[in-house]
Amino acid sequence: MAVLEITDVKKTYRSPTGERQTIIDIPKFAMEEKAHVALEGRSGSGKTTFLNLIAGILKADTGQLLVEGTDIQSLSEPSRDLFRAKTIGYVHQTFNLLQGYTALENVELGMMFGRGLDKEYAVDLLGRVGLGDRIHYYPGQLSVGQQQRVAVARAMANHPKLVLADEPTGNLDPHHTHEALSLIRGICREQGTALLLVSHDDEVLQEFENRQSLADINLAGQEASTA
Amino acid sequence: MSGISGSSTLSGIFLMVRRSLRQHALSTAITMFSIALASGLVMSVFSINDQTRAAFTGGEVGFDAVLGARGSQLQLVLNTVYHLETSPGNIPYEMYATIKDNPRVKLAIPYALGDNYQGFRIVGSTEDLFNEFEYQKGKKFEFQKGGRAFDTARREAVIGSFVAQKTGLGLGDKFNAYHGLIYDPNMRHEEEYVVVGVLKPTNTPSDRVIWIPIEGIYRMTGHVLRGTGEQYTAEAGKEIPDEHKEVSAVMLKFKGPQDGMLMDQTINKQGKVATLAWPIGRVMMDLFNKIGWVTRVLTLVSYLVVLVAAASILASLYNTINERRRDFAILRSLGARRRTIFSAIILESSIIALMGSLLGFVVYAIILGVTTLVIRSQTGVVLDIFSPHPILILAPIGMTVVGAISGIFPAIKAYTTDIASNLTPIS
Secondary structure: OEEEEEEEEEEEEEOOOOOEEEEEEEEEEEEEOOOEEEEEOOOOOOHHHHHHHHHOOOOOOEEEEEEOOEEHHHOOHHHHHHHHHHHEEEEOOOOOOOOOOOHHHHHHHHHHOOOOOOHHHHHHHHHHOOOOOOOOOOHHHOOHHHHHHHHHHHHOOOOOOEEEEEOOOOOOOHHHHHHHHHHHHHHHHHHOOEEEEEEOOHHHHOOOOEEEEHHHHOHHHHHHHHO | OOOOOHHHHHHHHHHHHHHHHHHOHHHHHHHHHHHHHHHHHHHHHHHHHHHHHHHHHHOOOOOOEEEEEOOOHHHHHHHHOOOOOOOOOOEEHHHHHHHHOOOOEEEEEEEEEEEEEOOEEEEEEOOHHHHOOEEEOOEEOOEOOOOOOOOOOOOEEEEOHHHHHHHOOOOOOEEEEEEOOOOOHHHEEEEEEEEEEEEOOOOOHHHHEEEEEHHHHHHOOOOOEOOOOOOEOOOOOOOOOHHHOEEOEEEEEEOOHHHHHHHHHHHHHHOOOEEEEOOHHHHHHHHHHHOHHHHHHHHHHHHHHHHHHHHHHHHHHHHHHHHOHHHHHHHHHOOOOHHHHHHHHHHHHHHHHHHHHHHHHHHHHHHHHHHHHHHHHHHOOOOOOOOOOOHHHHHHHHHHHHHHHHOHHHHHHHHOOOHHHHHOOOO
């Protein structure tokens, strides 16, 4: 069964000159359950917009976006928020950790708005990403690599079916890049979670058997590159 | 969609509020302080107003009426009951003798004023004051250990507890009276009085009085009696004829409630010589009604302070919203709904207001404590700091509601935070 099915999804923005500019135009894209897919996308290719559409953070102008069989487009905003919290984990390039909250609280907050607080599991998750002794540290007290691990733990907090990773290694050095990828993929495999990762980094992309180029599936990108 | 546990979301909201209050501790503390001032001020204005009104108009003073010279009833009451203001003049002693025997009068005690010691008034009176007079129902003046009432034939004095505390006078101590109601070292009378009694505190204006025999006032050097209209000076060892004597006022207690009305009719409406201030509570109420605008101004000022405090909540929260936009976007991306963010901001502003209001009780206690000391030292009337008043419940509730309302605008700003544009740059 497909965890993600996209059909004829379009997203446009109004440019500063007032014209509508198409950022995303994807006729078809699908991902199977538990699959790990890497999408190659250069800067400005609309990869964050694409992931935000899947996460329901943005709404497409047209098309159908099925996540776990639910058309996320048809949900009301509060329902989308709840659906996202329960079904999708999101690892951002800048980690987007809440600076005023400890590592444990960052993970717990992910649970509180999703499937509900499970303190034991939150501690367990942080232990699994190697931060068992730093659960009460604030992000500012952690290294960049450790912050990344908190972000991964938080993404897994609600036992998601799909994890979206937007340049998750963008802020890491090559050594930590490999380590971080192993961590994300390992924990997704452990939980049987599908992973959709977008990156422009060849080294990252090489680690995935299933690689695609966003430009190949996004007609808007093709128009832009041929223009 | 199945709903998530409400308590879990609530935990999230409380965690958000707790962290925000800690992250913005300084602005939170300053805002709370302004709320505390506003809340304390409102509680103080209402409470002091009602307490002073109750103490001066409804409180028991032991007498029903004051008989004095023709003139202002208020001046008469202030001068004799509260020992403030100057005397409106004297009345002949015979009026005291007459009214004392009136069948409607249960108790009549003469006061003769005109001297002081270190600014505390010396009042000449009779021993009835200690034997018959009840300053509150069932409560007569009581002496501190070793004290007794003055002997009317001697230069003896009984002093109030506040006088003893402030002047240091105690049993056996001697002092000289000074002429006039305001202390002037050049106006010293020759006669020396000895303290034979110190009264236990009564929390009434009597605590600020020095009592001596009324005869002592008549015989004080330099005092001239004009009971007959002509000047008369008392001579040592020689009895003073009653017709020469004067009293500043006669404090009256009637036998029944009807008697006051009838005496009022007789003395105020038909007579032309004297004034009967009756009932004392009504006379003081007139005063409070006349100065009611002061209370209204104070109330208005305190409401304005509340407005300023509310504005300070709004400003401090609004200023933090911009720097917290990314946090809101992250929380939204984690599944927090717009209304969750909205509720967190409203809860935060309400908590700031509630905590400020609770701190307001400290401000209230300080203001009331200082006011009580001032009023006590000026009038002898003691306010009860711990007296319950509806404002002590209404003000914190009202302030919290105002706080919640102040949070609406910042909450709307937080509510409308766009997730995508505040998370990471679009790529």
